[in-house]
Amino acid sequence: MSADQWTGRRKRGGDLTKLDQVIAEARRSRSEREKGYREQSLRIHPWVCARCGREFNRANLHQLTVHHKDHNHDNNPPDGSNWENLCLYCHENEHRRYLDHLAGGGSESVEDPGALKHSPFAALAKLMADKKMPD
Ligand SMILES: [Zn+2]
Numbered sequence: 387m388s389a390d391q392w393t394g395r396r397k398r399g400g401d402l403t404k405l406d407q408v409i410a411e412a413r414r415s416r417s418e419r420e421k422g423y424r425e426q427s428l429r430i431h432p433w434v435c436a437r438c439g440r441e442f443n444r445a446n447l448h449q450l451t452v453h454h455k456d457h458n459h460d461n462n463p464p465d466g467s468n469w470e471n472l473c474l475y476c477h478e479n480e481h482r483r484y485l486d487h488l489a490g491g492g493s494e495s496v497e498d499p500g501a502l503k504h505s506p507f508a509a510l511a512k513l514m515a516d517k518k519m520p521d
């Protein structure tokens with residue numbers, strides 16, 4: 387009986403450490419992905435601005451940017467369906483329109499770092515509650 391409780395407790399503690407690793411890993415691979423999507427989009431789509439049709443070559447390619455159609459930079463399907471090659475001007479225009487659309491809501495980033503911390507602490511509180519139980 388008590389042996390089961392011990393292994394159960396140890397297993398849960400291990401999961402917390404694993405969760406930290408998973409989060410760290412996810413952050414790392416996400417920044418790598420963000421670096422990679424422009425390259426991928428330029429490989430898939432023609433070097434032409436999707437708005438004004440301006441053509442690009444190796445000399446001015448740095449002026450061609452990759453826009454996320456749904457404005458979600460985490461949405462990077464490998465088929466490029468969420469990417470659009472836009473020149474700097476059209477890209478800026480597109481974002482200004484999007485901001486106007488939001489009407490100053492400023493809710494583009496809904497990432498809540500507290501949410502990640504919250505669940506391990508909740509698990510910890512539960513662990514401590516469990517600890518009292520056998521008494
Ligand atoms: Zn353009």
Ligand SMILES: [Zn+2]
Binds near residue numbers: 452477480481
């Ligand atoms: Zn954009």
